[in-house]
């Protein structure tokens with residue numbers, strides 16, 4: 001083991017938003033699967049009081065709004081937070097063909113890890129841009145579906161605004177279909193993300209998983 005230098009990489013806001021999103025995506029996937037396939041039925045009763053589907057939908061919507069709020073806050077951090085400058089400068093690695101080449105060679109076990117300017121390698125950064133696009137899509141389609149299930153209060157206010165978008169997407173059933181497909185796109189991202197986090201943590205030996213928990217990474221000081 002070589003020498004290590006601790007480096008503060010991820011702010012508290014970034015780490016909290018990461019884990020709140022992880023938990024809410026899990027809960028939204030479980031409740032979303034129920035809304036799509038209704039995999040449990042309520043106990044039988046002769047009174048119409050169980051409303052299991054409505055309860056699942058209610059929790060799905062509550063957690064959905066948590067995801068929306070956290071995504072907006074995280075986007076603000078990305079653009080404005082002082083510590084998150086490491087995320088922003090990763091853009092310069094994304095547009096650098098040399099870094100792309102070195103990163104691919106590293107993953108093929110044919111070269112060293114490139115010297116990055118920012119917090120993310122270009123493949124990772126591109127995957128995150130794709131994830132944000134899918135989360136944005138699932139949130140927008142989710143809000144359209146929500147506005148159709150609660151016609152008063154916020155739902156009523158939003159309905160007028162989302163109607164043109166709904167028509168543009170091809171109607172309400174298409175909105176639901178797009179919402180469902182976006183879930184699968186996110187579900188492809190998740191295992192790849194976890195695999196890559198473990199891969200980089202083991203191969204790099206710089207505590208890349210530790211960084212999203214404590215905020216600190218342990219950079220090698222003798223790597224060049």
Ligand code: HEM
Nearest residue numbers: 028029032033035036061064065139142143145146180183
């Ligand atoms: C990772 C995030 C999310 C996942 C995985 C997810 C998943 C799903 C799935 C699979 C369905 C069923 C679609 C079908 O019938 O095929 C659904 C429905 C729905 N989702 Fe989401 N969703 C997410 C985020 C959201 C958000 C942010 C909102 C906004 C509040 C939302 C609101 C709704 C509503 C209102 C429905 C329709 C319920 C119904 O028709 O009874 N979802 N969701």
